[in-house]
Amino acid sequence: MQLDYRDTAIRDTVLIVPLVLLAVTLILVLLLRSIVAPLVLLGTIVLSFAGSFGLAALVFNHVLGYGGVAPDLFIYIFVFLVALGVDYNIFLCPSARSRYQPW
Numbered sequence: 001m002q003l004d005y006r007d008t009a010i011r012d013t014v015l016i017v018p019l020v021l022l023a024v025t026l027i028l029v030l031l032l033r034s035i036v037a038p039l040v041l042l043g044t045i046v047l048s049f050a051g052s053f054g055l056a057a058l059v060f061n062h063v064l065g066y067g068g069v070a071p072d073l074f075i076y077i078f079v080f081l082v083a084l085g086v087d088y089n090i091f092l093c094p095s096a097r098s099r100y101q102p103w
Contacts, residue, residue: 009071016075021046024086032093041093045085052081 021042028038053074060066 006071009075012072013075013078017078020079020082024082027086028089028093031090037093041089045082045089048085049078049081053077 024045025038025042028041029035032038056077057069060069
């Protein structure tokens with residue numbers, strides 16, 4: 001049963017992560033009317049997720065001594081942190097864009 005649970009979580013992660021990243025990229029492209037800026041912002045979101053997940057894994061595995069985490073924890077953390085990062089970028093970008101207009 002645990003093997004099926006793990007395999008399902010991995011399959012869902014492989015499916016959901018690219019779909020979320022694609023949706024976020026399309027939203028940022030429409031918002032910013034650019035190609036490069038959304039990719040840079042998406043890179044910051046992914047790096048933020050990787051740093052947060054890596055730090056959490058380090059603390060839980062080596063400091064607190066836990067042996068492992070639930071297989072579906074990755075997708076929950078990913079969706080939460082990406083949503084938080086995109087939310088911040090969506091509110092920040094129009095302000096920056098209006099501030100630096102050439103006219």
